[in-house]
Amino acid sequence: MTAKDELARPAPAFRQVASGRLSRQVVSQFQQLMREGVLGSGDKLPAERELAEQFNVSRNSVREALRELDLLGLVESRHGEGTFVRHPGPAELMAPFRTVIELSMPAAESVMEFRMAFEPGVAALAAANLTAEREQTLLAALERFEQAVHGEGAVETSDADFHLAVAQATGNPTVIAVHAAVYELLHDMRKKLPSASYDPHDKSVAGHRALLDAIRARDPARAGRVMHQHLSDVAGELEHQA
Amino acid sequence: MTAKDELARPAPAFRQVASGRLSRQVVSQFQQLMREGVLGSGDKLPAERELAEQFNVSRNSVREALRELDLLGLVESRHGEGTFVRHPGPAELMAPFRTVIELSMPAAESVMEFRMAFEPGVAALAAANLTAEREQTLLAALERFEQAVHGEGAVETSDADFHLAVAQATGNPTVIAVHAAVYELLHDMRKKLPSASYDPHDKSVAGHRALLDAIRARDPARAGRVMHQHLSDVAGELEHQA
DNA sequence: TACGGTTCAGAGGTAGGACCTCTTAACCAG
DNA sequence: CTGGTTAAGAGGTCCTACCTCTGAACCGTA
Numbered sequence: 001m002t003a004k005d006e007l008a009r010p011a012p013a014f015r016q017v018a019s020g021r022l023s024r025q026v027v028s029q030f031q032q033l034m035r036e037g038v039l040g041s042g043d044k045l046p047a048e049r050e051l052a053e054q055f056n057v058s059r060n061s062v063r064e065a066l067r068e069l070d071l072l073g074l075v076e077s078r079h080g081e082g083t084f085v086r087h088p089g090p091a092e093l094m095a096p097f098r099t100v101i102e103l104s105m106p107a108a109e110s111v112m113e114f115r116m117a118f119e120p121g122v123a124a125l126a127a128a129n130l131t132a133e134r135e136q137t138l139l140a141a142l143e144r145f146e147q148a149v150h151g152e153g154a155v156e157t158s159d160a161d162f163h164l165a166v167a168q169a170t171g172n173p174t175v176i177a178v179h180a181a182v183y184e185l186l187h188d189m190r191k192k193l194p195s196a197s198y199d200p201h202d203k204s205v206a207g208h209r210a211l212l213d214a215i216r217a218r219d220p221a222r223a224g225r226v227m228h229q230h231l232s233d234v235a236g237e238l239e240h241q242a
Numbered sequence: 243m244t245a246k247d248e249l250a251r252p253a254p255a256f257r258q259v260a261s262g263r264l265s266r267q268v269v270s271q272f273q274q275l276m277r278e279g280v281l282g283s284g285d286k287l288p289a290e291r292e293l294a295e296q297f298n299v300s301r302n303s304v305r306e307a308l309r310e311l312d313l314l315g316l317v318e319s320r321h322g323e324g325t326f327v328r329h330p331g332p333a334e335l336m337a338p339f340r341t342v343i344e345l346s347m348p349a350a351e352s353v354m355e356f357r358m359a360f361e362p363g364v365a366a367l368a369a370a371n372l373t374a375e376r377e378q379t380l381l382a383a384l385e386r387f388e389q390a391v392h393g394e395g396a397v398e399t400s401d402a403d404f405h406l407a408v409a410q411a412t413g414n415p416t417v418i419a420v421h422a423a424v425y426e427l428l429h430d431m432r433k434k435l436p437s438a439s440y441d442p443h444d445k446s447v448a449g450h451r452a453l454l455d456a457i458r459a460r461d462p463a464r465a466g467r468v469m470h471q472h473l474s475d476v477a478g479e480l481e482h483q484a
Numbered sequence: 485t486a487c488g489g490t491t492c493a494g495a496g497g498t499a500g501g502a503c504c505t506c507t508t509a510a511c512c513a514g
Numbered sequence: 515c516t517g518g519t520t521a522a523g524a525g526g527t528c529c530t531a532c533c534t535c536t537g538a539a540c541c542g543t544a
Contacts, residue, residue, distance in 0.1 A: 092350065103419075263527095493537095
C-alpha cells in the first residue's frame with residue numbers, strides 16, 4: 001500500500017513557506033534591534049515615511065508595526081514630534097493584567113472579597129518595604145482623603161487613591177499593577193451600580209489613620225490586621241446600605 | 243498679585259478636551275461590546291470596509307484597531323476569510339508581553355514577593371468558602387503533585403496546578419483570574435531564568451499537605467499561616483540555590 | 485461517482501498619494 | 515520681553531486601487 005509507504009517515510013522535508021504580515025516582520029526587526037541595544041531608550045526613530053522607504057514597505061505597514069510596538073510599551077508616538085524608543089517600566093509590563101481581570105467580568109461582590117484577601121497582604125508588605133519617600137506620599141494621600149471627607153474635593157476617588165498609595169508603598173510592580181487593575185474595575189462598577197459605592201465618613205478616616213500608623217511603625221502583622229478590619233467595616237457598610 | 247489670585251481660585255472649571263487616536267476609540271467600543279457579551283466568542287465581524295462605514299472612519303483606522311485587538315488576542319484575522327472574535331484565556335493574554343518581560347529583571351523578582359502577599363489571603367478564603375466538590379478537586383491535585391515528586395509526571399507544573407486549585411477553591415472569579423495571570427508569568431520566567439525554578443521535594447509535599455489540612459478544617463487563619471510558611475520555605479530554597 | 489480544475493465573489497493585505505493637525509523653532513512686531 | 519506669524523517636520527486620517535488568499539459553486543473528465 002502506498003499509504004503504508006507514506007507512513008514509513010518519517011521526514012516530509014517540506015519546509016513551511018510562511019510569511020505572515022509585513023508589519024510582523026517589521027516589529028520583529030525592531031525588537032531585535034532593541035535587544036541588541038542598537039536602539040536605546042529615548043532614541044528618536046526616523047519618520048514614518050522614511051522608515052517605509054528603508055524597510056521597502058508601505059507607510060501603512062510601518063504604522064501598523066509602530067502601533068504594535070506602542071501597545072507593548074516599547075515605543076511612543078507623539079503627534080507632530082516623532083516616535084521614540086522607550087524601555088517600559090516594570091509596572092507597564094504588567095499591563096495585561098488589566099485585560100485579564102476585566103474579561104473575567106467579575107461581580108461586584110467578588111471584587112470586594114478579592115480585596116479582603118489581597119489588601120491585608122499588601123499593607124503588610126508596605127510596612128515591610130517602607131522608605132522615607134513612600135512614607136511622605138502616604139501621608140499626603142491621607143491628608144487629601146481627610147480633606148475630601150470634610151467636604152473639599154472628590155470623595156469618591158480620594159479613598160481609592162489612598163489605597164493605591166499603600167500599594168505604591170510596597171515598591172512591588174506586580175502588586176501595583178494588579179492593584180491598579182482591580183481598582184479601575186471597581187471605579188467602573190461604581191459608576192454603573194450605585195450600590196457598590198459607599199460614603200466615606202469618620203470611621204473610614206479612623207481606619208485609614210490606624211493603617212498608616214501601623215505601616216509607619218513598620219509592623220507588617222499589625223498593618224495586615226488593620227487593613228482587614230478596615231475592609232470588613234466597609235463591607236459591612238455596603239451590606240447595611242443594601 | 244495675579245499669581246495669588248490664581249491660587250485662590252480652586253475650581254478652574256476647564257474640562258480637558260482630549261481626543262486621542264480614532265483607532266483607540268474603536269478599540270474601546272469593541273472591548274465594551276465584548277464585556278457586555280454582545281460579541282461572543284467565534285462571532286464573525288463585518289468586513290473591514292463595512293466597519294469603516296459603520297464607525298464612520300477610514301478603513302485604515304479600523305485596521306489599526308483590529309491589529310490592536312489582534313495583538314491582545316481578542317480577535318483573529320484570517321486572510322481571505324474574515325475577522326473573528328475570540329475570548330482568550332489568561333495565557334494568551336499574557337503571551338505578547340513575554341518577549342518583552344525579559345528586559346526587566348525587577349519585574350520578575352517581584353512576582354515571588356507578590357505571591358507572599360497574595361496567596362495567604364487566597365488560602366484563607368478557600369478555607370472559608372470550601373465546598374465538598376472543591377475539596378475533591380483539591381485532594382486530586384495534591385495527589386497528582388505527590389506522584390510527580392515521586393517520579394511520575396511533570397514536576398514543574400503539578401506544583402503550580404495545586405496552587406491554582408487552591409485559588410479555584412475560593413470560587414471567586416477575580417481571585418482566580420489574577421492567580422492564573424500571575425502563574426502564567428511565573429511559568430514563563432521559570433523557563434528563562436533557571437534561578438526562578440526550584441525542585442519540589444518532600445518538604446514541599448509536607449507544606450502542601452498541611453495547607454490542605456487547614457483548608458479542609460475550614461480554618462482560614464491557619465490556612466493563611468501555613469501558606470505563608472510554605473512560600474517562605476520556597477523562597478528560602480531559591481535563595482539557597484543562588 | 486469521484487476527482488481535479490476553473491471561475492468568481494468576498495475579505496484581508498499592501499501600496500501610495502493627498503490632506504489635516506500638532507509641535508517646534510525661527511522670525512517678526514509691538 | 516511678550517505675543518503673533520510663518521514654515522518645516524511629523525504623526526493622524528482618508529481614499530482609491532490593486533494583490534492575494536479562502537471558500538464555494540460549477541464545471542469537466544475518467
